[in-house]
Amino acid sequence: xxxxxxxxxxxxxxxxxxxxxxxxxxxxxxxxxxxxxxxxxxxxxxxxxxxxxxxxxxxxxxxxxxxxxxxxxxxxxxxxxxxxxxxxxxxxxxxxxxxxxxxxxxxxxxxxxxxxxxxxxxxxxxxxxxxxxxxxxxxxxxxxxxxxxxxxxxxxxxxxxxxxxxxxxxxxxxxxxxxxxxxxxxxxxxxxxxxxxxxxxxxxxxxxxxxxxxxxxxxxxxxxxxxxxxxxxxxxxxxxxxxxxxxxxxxxxxxxxxxxxxxxxxxxxxxxxxxxxxxxxxxxxxxxxxxxxxxxxxxxxxxxxxxxxxxxxxxxxxxxxxxxxxxxxxxxxxxxxxxxxxxxxxxxxxxxxxxxxxxxxxxxxxxxxxxxxxxxxxxxxxxxxxxxxxxxxxxxxxxxxxxxxxxxxxxxxxxxxxxxxxxxxxxxxxxxxxxxxxxxxxxxxxxxxxxxxxxxxxxxxxxxxxxxxxxxxxxxxxxxxxxxxxxxxxxxxxxxxxxxxxxxxxxxxxxxxxxxxxxxxxxxxxxxxxxxxxxxxxxxxxxxxxxxxxxxxxxxxxxxxxxxxxxxxxxxxxxxxxxxxxxxxxxxxxxxxxxxxxxxxxxxxxxxxxxxxxxxxxxxxxxxxxxxxxxxxxxxxxxxxxxxxxxxxxxxxxxxxxxxxxxxxxxxxxxxxxxxxxxxxxxxxxxxxxxxxxxxxxxxxxxxxxxxxxxxxxxxxxxxxxxxxxxxxxxxxxxxxxxxxxxxxxxxxxxxxxxxxxxx
Amino acid sequence: xxxxxxxxxxxxxxxxxxxxxxxxxxxxxxxxxxxxxxxxxxxxxxxxxxxxxxxxxxxxxxxxxxxxxxxxxxxxxxxxxxxxxxxxxxxxxxxxxxxxxxxxxxxxxxxxxxxxxxxxxxxxxxxxxxxxxxxxxxxxxxxxxxxxxxxxxxxxxxxxxxxxx
Numbered sequence: 031x032x033x034x035x036x037x038x039x040x041x042x043x044x045x046x047x048x049x050x051x052x053x054x055x056x057x058x059x060x061x062x063x064x065x066x067x068x069x070x071x072x073x074x075x076x077x078x079x080x081x082x083x084x085x086x087x088x089x090x091x092x093x094x095x096x097x098x099x100x101x102x103x104x105x106x107x108x109x110x111x112x113x114x115x116x117x118x119x120x121x122x123x124x125x126x127x128x129x130x131x132x133x134x135x136x137x138x139x140x141x142x143x144x145x146x147x148x149x150x151x152x153x154x155x156x157x158x159x160x161x162x163x164x165x166x167x168x169x170x171x172x173x174x175x176x177x178x179x180x181x182x183x184x185x186x187x188x189x190x191x192x193x194x195x196x197x198x199x200x201x202x203x204x205x206x207x208x209x210x211x212x213x214x215x216x217x218x219x220x221x222x223x224x225x226x227x228x229x230x231x232x233x234x235x236x237x238x239x240x241x242x243x244x245x246x247x248x249x250x251x252x253x254x255x256x257x258x259x260x261x262x263x264x265x266x267x268x269x270x271x272x273x274x275x276x277x278x279x280x281x282x283x284x285x286x287x288x289x290x291x292x293x294x295x296x297x298x299x300x301x302x303x304x305x306x307x308x309x310x311x312x313x314x315x316x317x318x319x320x321x322x323x324x325x326x327x328x329x330x331x332x333x334x335x336x337x338x339x340x341x342x343x344x345x346x347x348x349x350x351x352x353x354x355x356x357x358x359x360x361x362x363x364x365x366x367x368x369x370x371x372x373x374x375x376x377x378x379x380x381x382x383x384x385x386x387x388x389x390x391x392x393x394x395x396x397x398x399x400x401x402x403x404x405x406x407x408x409x410x411x412x413x414x415x416x417x418x419x420x421x422x423x424x425x426x427x428x429x430x431x432x433x434x435x436x437x438x439x440x441x442x443x444x445x446x447x448x449x450x451x452x453x454x455x456x457x458x459x460x461x462x463x464x465x466x467x468x469x470x471x472x473x474x475x476x477x478x479x480x481x482x483x484x485x486x487x488x489x490x491x492x493x494x495x496x497x498x499x500x501x502x503x504x505x506x507x508x509x510x511x512x513x514x515x516x517x518x519x520x521x522x523x524x525x526x527x528x529x530x531x532x533x534x535x536x537x538x539x540x541x542x543x544x545x546x547x548x549x550x551x552x553x554x555x556x557x558x559x560x561x562x563x564x565x566x567x568x569x570x571x572x573x574x575x576x577x578x579x580x581x582x583x584x585x586x587x588x589x590x591x592x593x594x595x596x597x598x599x600x601x602x603x604x605x606x607x608x609x610x611x612x613x614x615x616x617x618x619x620x621x622x623x624x625x626x627x628x629x630x631x632x633x634x635x636x637x638x639x640x641x642x643x644x645x646x647x648x649x650x651x652x653x654x655x656x657x658x659x660x661x662x663x664x665x666x667x668x669x670x671x672x673x674x675x676x677x678x679x680x681x682x683x684x685x686x687x688x689x690x691x692x693x694x695x696x697x698x699x700x701x702x703x704x705x706x707x708x709x710x711x712x713x714x715x716x717x718x719x720x721x722x723x724x725x726x727x728x729x730x731x732x733x734x735x736x737x738x739x740x741x742x743x744x745x746x747x748x749x750x751x752x753x754x755x756x757x758x759x760x761x762x763x764x765x766x767x768x769x770x771x772x773x774x775x776x777x778x779x780x781x782x783x784x785x786x787x788x789x790x
Numbered sequence: 791x792x793x794x795x796x797x798x799x800x801x802x803x804x805x806x807x808x809x810x811x812x813x814x815x816x817x818x819x820x821x822x823x824x825x826x827x828x829x830x831x832x833x834x835x836x837x838x839x840x841x842x843x844x845x846x847x848x849x850x851x852x853x854x855x856x857x858x859x860x861x862x863x864x865x866x867x868x869x870x871x872x873x874x875x876x877x878x879x880x881x882x883x884x885x886x887x888x889x890x891x892x893x894x895x896x897x898x899x900x901x902x903x904x905x906x907x908x909x910x911x912x913x914x915x916x917x918x919x920x921x922x923x924x925x926x927x928x929x930x931x932x933x934x935x936x937x938x939x940x941x942x943x944x945x946x947x948x949x950x951x952x953x954x955x
Contacts (some may be wrong), residue, residue: 051884054892055876057827057867064826219927221831221839221893223815271829271893272927511891511928596909682887686929690890693930716836716925724918724931 031282040591045681049516049535050269062225062241063300064638069228069693070155071100073289073299074147076137077155077308078129081378082163085127088482089155090137098142098148100293110257112617113251116279116383121344122178123255123284129158130178130343131709133309140289140297151652163378163709167317167340169377178343178376186341187349187374193428194367197764199332203323205630209402210689212394212776215340215380215704216313217719218699220510222271223306224281228289229296235265235541238287239450241271243508244548245538252597255284256291261286261385264541270750273510274694275384276310277348278550307714311346311383312704314374315341316355316392322400328410330419330596333520334365335359335396341374342381348374351382352580353370353641354478355389360428361397362439362476362648363419368428378709384550386691387752391476391698391759395777398473398760404766412764413447416474427496429642432631435739438648438674442735443474446650446672454622460769468667469769473757474650479749480628480742487628489546491623493565495573495620499593499607501528503535503562506546507554512751514554519561521591525566525605526573527590544623552647552749555679557626559744565624572618573609580604580612588623629742645739647753649673654728655765662785664700664766666728673732673753676739679748685752688732691754697722699759703778796860801826801869809856816840816851819866827867827896831925842866848904852922867921868895870903878941878948879903888937888948890928898925902938910946912938 053059090102105112105124107580112126113119125136143149158595163178164170172185178184200206227239236258240248246263253260270277286299301309302572309744319333337355341348352372360368421427423436446455455470462468481487492504503522509515519535522679526533536542546558574585577595581588581602595604613620630644654668671688678684701720705712713719739745759777767773800823807822819842828851831839835853840850843865854932871876879902882888889895898921905912905920912920917938921931934949 035893045887047884048887048890050892052876053879053894055867055883055899056871056890057825057896059892060826061829063830064820066824066826129945219925221837221891221927222829225833269893270891272891274927303834303836511889511893513890590892683890686887686890686933688927689930689932694927716832717834721925721927722930723923723925724921724934727931729914730932731932 041520041530042679046530048513048683057421058678061222061237061269061271065227065239065268065298067229067296069141070296070298070716071140071148071293072137072144073140074151075135075284075285075296076151076175077305078132078134078136080129080158081132082161082179083129083158084161084176085125085136085156086159087157087184089137089248092155093139093153094151096150096153097746098146099139101289102139102150102154103138103288103292107292108255112255114279116346118345120788121346123511126488131381132711133381137290138285138286140293162318164774165377165379165709167338167375167377170377171373173243173476178378181187185373186345186376187372189352189372191354192369193333196332196367196369197306198323198336199367200323200334203331204326205324205407207400207405207407208321208322209403209775210399211396211399211484212396213316214777215315215706216385216702217307217704218274218276218385219716219719219721220272220274220276220322223303224277224310225300226283226286226542226768227296227298228286230290230742233356234639235262235264236281236287236291237266238283239268240283241263241277243273243284243510244549245508245540246506246545247548248280248283249540252284252287256287265647267508267538270508272508274386275550277510279311279550281310284428287695303716304714307719308711309379312604313385314348314382314392318392318396320400322397322404324404324408326408327417328362328408328415330365333360334369336371340377340379340382342379343376344381346381347759348382351384351389355393356389357429357642358393359397362421362474364421364425366428379706380704380711386694387477387756388551389755390475390752394473394475395760395763398475398757399657399775400765401469402764403773409758412442412472413452416443429672431448431642431644433646435737436648437737439474439476440737442648442672442674445733445735446472446652446670449670450652450654450668454650459521465658467657467659467769468543468654469657469765470652470654470768471761471766471768472650472652472765473760473764475753476646477644477753477756479556479647480643480645481551481553482641483630486555487545487553489554489561489624490623491546491558491561491565492623493562493569495526495569495610497611497614498529498531498539499610501526501533504543505535505558508538508545509548509550509557512549512687513680514549514558514780517679517683518558521559521562522566525563525570528593542623552751554744555741555747555749556645557628559747560626561624563744564626565622568622569620572613572620573606576609576613576618608714610784635754645742645748647674647748649753649757651757651761653765654760655769657764657766657769657784659770659788662778662788664784666696666762669728669730671730671732671754672735673750674735674737675750676743676748678734679747684734685732687751688754689730691759693727696727697756698755698777699762699788700778701780726784798859798861799805799863801866811855811857813850815854815856815859817841818856819851825866825868829893829896831893835838838897838901839894841900841924843900846904846907848901855943865900867899868900878944879937882937882941886933886937886940888929888933894924894926897935905908905938906942911942
């Protein structure tokens with residue numbers, strides 16, 4: 031897996047340590063909780079103990095009068111917009127009159143230390159009239175159901191996409207598979223909880239350290255909530271301890287900023303683990319009814335689906351997540367008749383929103399389970415069925431999108447099958463003990479990289495080379511651990527012919543770097559990567575102009591590598607450092623700002639998916655499981671993961687994303703479930719929300735295909751961050767089906783549910 | 791010296807501080823000694839982000855009260871490199887991408903360090919067992935196994951020359 035660093039080539043494609051790795055392994059890396067400043071206060075929020083209640087009384091007088099308490103804020107103390115902004119600004123920062131879920135905050139305090147802050151929270155007098163909540167989306171959707179927000183329908187999203195002629199296709203089908211699936215609330219469990227540190231600097235600029243995915247959007251939100259111009263707000267990303275979508279929307283940054291301004295002192299506000307689990311968005315629980323129709327030869331004719339998602343009390347990303355669900359519910363298949371109804375419903379349950387995959391994991395659990403049920407009905411090999419229906423380069427998908435590069439769909443299937451020994455699996459022991467059953471299952475998926483058409487998918491970057499040849503790279507892309515800072519530095523080093531050690535990539539700081547948009551949707555590698563290449567090319571061109579002038583050799587014969595000028599591929603005595611010195615002396619620009627706009631074709635007919643993505647992460651995973659038929663326990667013995675990265679900028683990061691995604695996928699498949707009763711989360715801890723630990727994972731066998739993406743992908747590289755979590759659950763589900771003959775339709779497939787299926 | 795005074799050796803240095811008995815080792819390390827490399831992931835012993843070694847044994851420092859470590863030797867991530875010279879585990883973790891966000895890394899490193907003190911050639915199972923209390927959400931655990939194997943091999947080659955595990 032590991033490749034030696036070849037010092038004779040550029041940085042791109044090399045397995046080299048992440049930028050900042052030395053800080054991480056020595057403990058020097060500072061995350062929000064580690065930031066200390068003179069006079070810093072501890073910020074805390076008072077959250078609702080109820081899923082739904084009217085605030086009858088809110089009195090903070092006693093808390094304000096406590097010694098050591100510097101600020102106590104309620105909604106009345108928010109000078110600007112008192113809400114979050116993700117899609118529709120309907121979630122209050124501090125509740126005015128009615129709490130609508132357990133994660134709603136009603137007051138904020140800043141005190142000299144944690145104990146005083148806790149005491150201040152205790153001293154806030156708040157009286158609630160507890161109201162009957164609605165906790166079942168089906169009930170909330172009913173005609174005549176109480177409106178949870180007066181004057182507004184509880185149905186927040188209702189969309190119907192119809193493509194082709196589903197009714198005729200169903201009529202003419204030889205085989206139909208029809209099932210109802212249920213998925214759970216899933217928790218990101220980033221190891222660093224949400225946090226922020228805010229202060230007003232010596233120039234009066236409100237400076238906010240933010241553990242986030244979207245620093246420039248945070249800046250906007252902070253400014254509008256504080257009623258300040260954006261020019262007076264600066265957001266800095268320190269090291270960030272994971273996010274996975276859960277820090278895409280801002281969390282406590284505005285509260286920390288409000289407190290810092292009110293207290294006149296720096297404030298550090300970090301959510302505790304329980305608060306974190308109770309407050310931030312979860313992966314949407316969905317119930318999905320799905321009909322898949324095919325010919326007796328196995329050709330897919332139609333897919334018809336109806337998904338109902340529990341949004342929780344506010345819009346957040348429900349509309350967007352359901353859109354992506356609809357975009358991918360047909361899977362990586364050539365099916366042309368598709369009807370999908372998408373419904374998002376307001377309840378008083380936990381709020382749902384962005385989580386790695388953004389609707390695609392729920393869709394994949396449905397369509398890949400349908401494929402195996404279909405294969406069984408047709409008595410066809412699941413691999414053969416998938417290969418028969420798979421998209422290829424040039425396939426026009428049901429969304430109207432033409433696949434620009436699709437070889438990896440079938441290539442990943444074939445590679446994964448070969449690695450597990452799919453053809454010969456029946457020669458292996460299926461009953462290694464009287465109580466054990468072994469089985470194999472696969473899932474293949476696609477997920478778009480990039481925001482999607484019409485969503486402002488662009489990123490800027492600033493690059494500067496100095497007289498000594500050293501380079502500063504300023505990107506606004508948040509690095510939450512996924513490694514964007516590292517791969518951008520690699521691309522810059524590669525284009526400029528300098529070693530990685532010459533490039534200082536600065537973590538996102540809105541006062542220095544241009545907006546790169548959010549680190550989400552597997553997009554930054556492409557949008558920010560392209561911006562870096564363009565900026566580097568501009569500096570490179572200046573250096574080559576100087577070199578051409580000096581050597582009297584035309585630029586097309588010149589190159590930059592290993593810190594030197596190359597002429598016809600041969601090193602020349604002129605170093606890049608010398609070229610930089612000369613360039614700056616003569617006034618050539620070695621400072622470049624670039625903005626890259628992702629390329630979306632314009633020719634999609636109206637009525638098709640408006641926000642469709644154009645670059646696809648294809649991948650296949652195959653699981654080998656052992657099911658204990660006495661206990662229902664499922665052990666994943668092997669997991670094969672074959673993913674297409676287009677081109678690996680840094681294999682270390684790519685394999686890390688795949689392995690980590692698979693581990694999350696195993697958790698999503700087998701154990702992870704937020705247990706919610708009447709709007710109350712019963713397991714808000716890492717003890718009771720069960721995530722795979724070291725002894726729970728199989729040895730993962732990963733393989734990466736490098737089929738260059740032709741458009742919009744720097745050096746052919748495309749984002750792969752989301753795909754690893756998507757096929758794992760259906761692959762395991764299909765392996766359990768293979769082992770026991772019992773299909774499962776509900777996640778997670780814990781021992782209790784597996785056992786129940788065996789008794790059915 | 792008052793009865794709230796606590797002495798211990800942290801990363802080879804004698805440290806003394808006052809602490810009331812309700813405070814954890816984690817908060818003393820982070821707040822009093824400024825050793826913020828040790829992380830707080832859950833405050834209740836579930837995640838292992840705060841693992842440090844107390845007299846050579848890995849403990850969740852959020853579950854240990856400061857008076858319990860009186861007169862003990864404590865090793866944190868800041869003490870792994872000696873005079874700027876990285877421990878092989880630190881190099882191996884970087885080279886193998888045994889982390890992404892890095893928040894679990896300090897605890898993970900200490901768990902692995904303790905393992906290598908007692909076992910110079912651990913098996914995959916032994917490594918996984920050693921880190922079974924360390925939660926990683928970004929990368930998973932296989933890359934950590936590779937890093938530990940690499941470091942163990944390097945340490946065996948170095949063995950005899952030095953006082954490191």
